[in-house]
Amino acid sequence: MRASVVGVPVLAVLTVLLVGRCVAAEPAPHSAAGHHRSGPAVAVTSPQTSPAPSGAPSGGAATPPASFNATDLAWLQLMIPMTEQSVRLLELAPRKTSDPAITRFAAEVVPARRATLRGLRDLLRRAGVPQSREHEGHDMPGMTTPADFAALERADGAAFDRLFTGNAREYLTQSVLVAKGEGASGADPATRTFAAATAKAHAGQLTRLAP
16 A cells, blocks of 8 residues: 555556557558447446446447546546455455444445446446456555555554555545546546446445544
8 A cells, every 4th residue: 555645647647658558559551431430339337236238249349439538547447446446455354343333344345446447447348448447466555456456465463454454444545535536537428427326435435434
C-alpha cells in the first residue's frame, strides 16, 4: 500500500502515454466507415446493479469507435486491474477479519464491485480494445500489490483489519479521483456516465470505513 495517493495526474500521465503509443502505431489511412466502426451496444448502469450483457465484441477491432478518446481508454485500462484487486481484497475478509463490520461491508460490497468490473469490461469491449492487462503488477496508487496481498495473508484479526482498511480506502479514494478525471476529460458519454456512477458509489463506501 502506498503512503500517498496521487489522483487525476495519474490518469493524465496514462492518457499521454496511451496517445503516444497510438500515434506510434497509427495504421495507414482507410475509409471513414472503417475508421468509425462501432462496437456492440452496452447497457451502462450504476455500479450498484449488474450491467446487461453487451454481446460478443466485433472481431479484430484495432481502432476504437470515434466516441472514445485516450482518457476513456486510460481510465478503463487502469480501473479494471484496480477493481479486480479490490474484489480479491474483499474476498479475504470473511476468513481473516476480527471485525463484524468489515465482514458485513465485504459481503455487501462484493456484488456491486463485481458488477462494476463487468461494466468496465463491457465498455472496453465496446471500444474494441483487447484486455491486455496494461498495469498488472504495477505499484501505482489504488493498486493492491503482490507484497500487500502477502502481508494480508500473513495477518489475522486486528492486524488484518488495519491492512484491509488501509488498502480498501486507498482503492476507493483513488477510484473516485480518477473517475472525476474521466468525467472532466473523457469523451464517450456512456463511459463518463459510468465513471460518475462509480465515483458516487465509491464515495459512499468510503464513509463506512474508518481511517
